[in-house]
Amino acid sequence: MPPMAFTGTVTKVGCMNKTATVTISRFVIHRVTGKRIERSTKILTHDEHNNLRLNDRVIIRNCPPISARKRFRLEKVIHSPETERELTHSVLTAENPTC
DSSP states (O other): OOOOEEEEEEEEESSSTTEEEEEEEEEEEOTTTOOEEEEEEEEEEEOTTOOOOTTOEEEEEEOSOSSSSOOEEEEEEEEOHHHHHHHHHHHHHHHOTTO
16 A cells, blocks of 8 residues: 555544544535535544644554554644643743732
């Protein structure tokens, strides 16, 4: 299988150890109407250090089978809203320790 990399959103995390569910969305054009339709695929991804959080934007890459349904490995976290929120909160509490 040639190397494939996909960009997706983490939709489920924490239920299984070292595993996260990533949803990959794509748009296709309907043959008759010509409208765009969103199609999505859920993929189980190996997360070695359990550092993924819900709604993270990630890049995953295929690898040899890790388990019965896991065929992809986490390559990079592109955007993490939870981490950004925590960083902003820590900066604000450092500036104003009375709150």
